[in-house]
Amino acid sequence: MKNLKKLMALATALTLAFxxxxxxxxxxxxxxxxxxxxxxxxxxxxxxxxxxxxxxxDNTAADVVVQQDVNANGVTEDQIYxxxxxxxxxxxxxxxxxxxxxxxxxxxSDEISFQKNxxxxxxxxxxxxxxxxVTIGTEKVKLAAGLADGAVQIPSDDPLAVSNxxxxxxxxxxxxxxxxxxxxxxxxxxEQEWTNVVYQIASxxxxxxxxxxxxxxGTMTIASGTTVTxxxxxxxxxxxxxxxxxxxxxxxxxxxxxxxxxxxxATMDGLMEVTYQINLSEVIDSTYYTGNVExxxxxxxxxxxxxxxxSSSAKQTGGVVLVPIGSDAMQPMxxxxxxxxxxxxxxxxxxxxxxYLATLDGLGEFSCGSSSGWxxxxxxxxxxxxxxxxxxxxxxxxxxxxxxxxxxxxYFNHF
Numbered sequence: 001m002k003n004l005k006k007l008m009a010l011a012t013a014l015t016l017a018f019x020x021x022x023x024x025x026x027x028x029x030x031x032x033x034x035x036x037x038x039x040x041x042x043x044x045x046x047x048x049x050x051x052x053x054x055x056x057x058d059n060t061a062a063d064v065v066v067q068q069d070v071n072a073n074g075v076t077e078d079q080i081y082x083x084x085x086x087x088x089x090x091x092x093x094x095x096x097x098x099x100x101x102x103x104x105x106x107x108x109s110d111e112i113s114f115q116k117n118x119x120x121x122x123x124x125x126x127x128x129x130x131x132x133x134v135t136i137g138t139e140k141v142k143l144a145a146g147l148a149d150g151a152v153q154i155p156s157d158d159p160l161a162v163s164n165x166x167x168x169x170x171x172x173x174x175x176x177x178x179x180x181x182x183x184x185x186x187x188x189x190x191e192q193e194w195t196n197v198v199y200q201i202a203s204x205x206x207x208x209x210x211x212x213x214x215x216x217x218g219t220m221t222i223a224s225g226t227t228v229t230x231x232x233x234x235x236x237x238x239x240x241x242x243x244x245x246x247x248x249x250x251x252x253x254x255x256x257x258x259x260x261x262x263x264x265x266a267t268m269d270g271l272m273e274v275t276y277q278i279n280l281s282e283v284i285d286s287t288y289y290t291g292n293v294e295x296x297x298x299x300x301x302x303x304x305x306x307x308x309x310x311s312s313s314a315k316q317t318g319g320v321v322l323v324p325i326g327s328d329a330m331q332p333m334x335x336x337x338x339x340x341x342x343x344x345x346x347x348x349x350x351x352x353x354x355x356y357l358a359t360l361d362g363l364g365e366f367s368c369g370s371s372s373g374w375x376x377x378x379x380x381x382x383x384x385x386x387x388x389x390x391x392x393x394x395x396x397x398x399x400x401x402x403x404x405x406x407x408x409x410x411y412f413n414h415f
Contacts, residue, residue: 036186036187036188037071037072037073037075037188038071038072038188039069039070039071039072039077039183039186039188040070040071040072041069041070042067042068042069042070042081042182042183043067043068043070043076044065044066044067045066045067045068045080045081046066047066047080047082047103047136047139047141049103049104049105050101050102050103050104050105050136050137051101051102051103052064052066052082052099052100052101052102052143053099053100053102054084054097054098054099054100054127054145055097055098055100056086056089056090056093056094056096056097056098057092057093057096057098058093058155060086060089060093062084062085062086062089062145063084063085063086063087064082064083064084065082065083065085066080066081066082066083066141067080067081067083068080068081069081069183069186071188079140079141079142079186080139080140080141080142081141081142081143081144081184081185081186082134082141082142082143082144083144083145083146083184083185084097084127084144084145084146085145085146085147085148085180086145086146086147086148087148088148088151088152088153089147089148089152089153090147090152090153090154090155090158090176091128091147091152091158091176091195091197091260092154092155092157092158092159092160092161093153093155094126094127094128094145094146094147094195095126095127095128096124096126097124097125097126097127097145098122098123098124099112099122099123099124099125099127099143100120100121100122101114101120101121101122101134101136102119102120102121103119103121103136103137104119105136105137106135106136106137107121107134107135107136108134108135109132109133109134109135110133111132111133111134112125112132112134112143127143127144127145128145128195129193129194129195130144131143131144131184131185132144142185143185144184144185144194145184146180146181146184146194146195147178147180147195147197148178148180149178149179149180150177150178151175151176151177151178152176152177152178152197153176154174154176154199158223159223159225159226159255159258160223160226160253160254160255160258160259160260161222161223162174162201162220162221162222162253162262163220163221164219164220164221165201165218165219165220165221166218166219166220167203167207167216167218167242167244167264167266168207168208168211168216168217168218169208169217170203170204170205170206170207170208170266171203171204171205172201172202172203172204173201173202173204174199174200174201174262175199175200175202176197176198176199176200177197177198177200178195178196178197178198179196180194180195180196181194181195181196198261198263199260199261199262199263200262200263200264200265201262201263201264201265202264202265202266203265203266203267205267206267206268206269207266207267207268208268209268209269209270211268213243213244213245213268213271213322213323214243214244214245214335214338214339215241215242215243216241216242216243216244216266217236217238217239217240217241218233218239218240218241218242219239219240220233220239220240222253225255225256226253226254226255227253227254228240228251228252228253228254229252229253229254229259230251230252230306231249231250231251231252231261232244232246232249232250232251232264232309233251233264234343242264243339244264244266244322245321245322245323245332245335246307246308246309246319246320246321246322247273247308247309247310247319247320247321247322248263248309249263249264249309250262250263250264250309251264270324270325271322271323271324271325272322272323272324272325272327272397272398272399272400273320273321273322273399273400274320274321274323274327274332274397274398274399274400274401274402274403275318275319275320275321275400275401275402275403276308276318276319276320276321276332276333276402276403277316277317277318277319277380277381277402277403277404277405278300278304278316278317278318278360278404278405278406279315279316279381279404279405279406279407280297280300280301280315280316280406280407281315281316281381281383281406282368282383282406282407282408282409282410283297283363283367283368283407283409284297284314284315285315286368286409288367288368288369288372288409292348292362293363293367293368295347296346296348296360296361296362296363296367297363299345299346299347299348299361300317300346300360300361300363301315301316301317302345303317303336303340303345303346303361304317304318304336305317306345307336307339307340308320308321316381316404318404323397325399326396327396327397328392328393328394328395328396328397329376329378329392329393329395329396329397329403330354330355330357330391330392330393330395332403333352333357333392333405334352334354337350337352337357337360340361345361346360346361346362347361347362348361348362348363349361349362350362351364354393355391355392355393356391357374357392357405358373358374360374360407363407364407367407368407368409369409369410371408371409371410371411371412372407372408372409372410372411373407373408373411374405374406374407374408375387375405375406375408375411375414376388376392376395376403376404376405376406377403377404377406377414378395378401378402378403379402379404380402380404381404381406383413384413384414385404385406385414386414386415387414
């Protein structure tokens with residue numbers, strides 16, 4: 001069980017990578033010849049004769065503050081922000097905000113259509129990672145809203161919500177966790193989101209022994225009009241199949257105009273992590289890299305990026321996979337070939353006998369000369385790397401090991 005729990009730890013680490021200290025990784029941003037300096041703190045500001053309130057669709061009132069930001073140079077900037085924060089809120093609620101401005105001054109905006117009743121101005125707007133410029137009298141302010149750090153709600157009427165998820169018959173918990181940037185709406189961050197919620201589906205107990213992580217039978221309920229568009233979950237006639245043998249497996253739930261990613265974590269005894277890679281350097285650097293060969297290389301890299309859940313480089317794809325302890329070096333390649341074929345990722349023939357990889361998407365023996373074909377090495381690829389003296393199906397992998405398959409144009413360089 002300990003080994004697969006690394007999957008949960010990796011998902012948690014990814015959560016932090018997306019959201020923790022968002023203020024630390026943005027560079028100075030220049031827009032319309034204006035240089036914005038990173039904010040470091042905020043001070044309370046005032047809007048004389050004006051009050052602003054915000055409520056979500058369920059009539060929950062937000063904590064609204066009026067602020068100016070102090071930048072890294074110690075300068076209090078002129079821009080006034082009206083920021084709302086919700087405890088125990090949801091992304092869905094942020095999309096349905098009722099903004100009420102009560103003022104003895106004129107209120108106008110090119111971005112919000114307010115309804116005026118006496119000195120009260122109201123509008124319903126989407127405030128999920130959206131800031132709006134509003135003029136109150138002669139004062140220009142920015143309206144923004146966000147959620148409190150920590151757990152967030154997933155309302156049942158949220159069209160991007162999922163429920164009733166099981167993995168190999170095991171129930172799961174579904175959670176959302178937010179790490180909020182306190183400087184909502186500050187243009188220093190450009191297009192970066194200040195509300196960063198990561199959603200996770202986690203098994204409540206170990207999956208049954210012997211579960212095939214590359215194809216875990218499960219169930220899931222999604223809203224009408226919502227589809228699972230990509231990732232580790234695929235619809236079947238009876239439910240869903242989840243592919244959990246990669247680091248940070250996830251899938252995307254989409255509507256016509258919105259999408260959300262869910263990360264999946266589970267536990268099971270007897271698993272280990274290995275890094276599994278496919279390297280195409282020799283082919284891409286050769287004169288054979290044209291026509292069908294170029295197409296095949298690009299398709300392999302694209303499929304690998306989707307399958308392993310990690311960005312491919314210009315010449316290599318791969319990532320961490322979870323396999324039963326004692327697995328041979330061929331099995332993850334079989335799993336990859338099966339997935340790519342079943343999901344129509346390749347347009348050419350793949351021949352993998354289980355003991356010998358002849359072609360991958362048509363690329364293989366004799367594709368790049370009479371001495372070309374697929375080989376593997378226990379480690380990283382190099383131009384003169386050597387492989388184990390046994391076939392991949394007879395080579396037992398170990399915890400934390402790296403296995404790299406490579407398409408060579410001259411196998412004599414690797415003996």
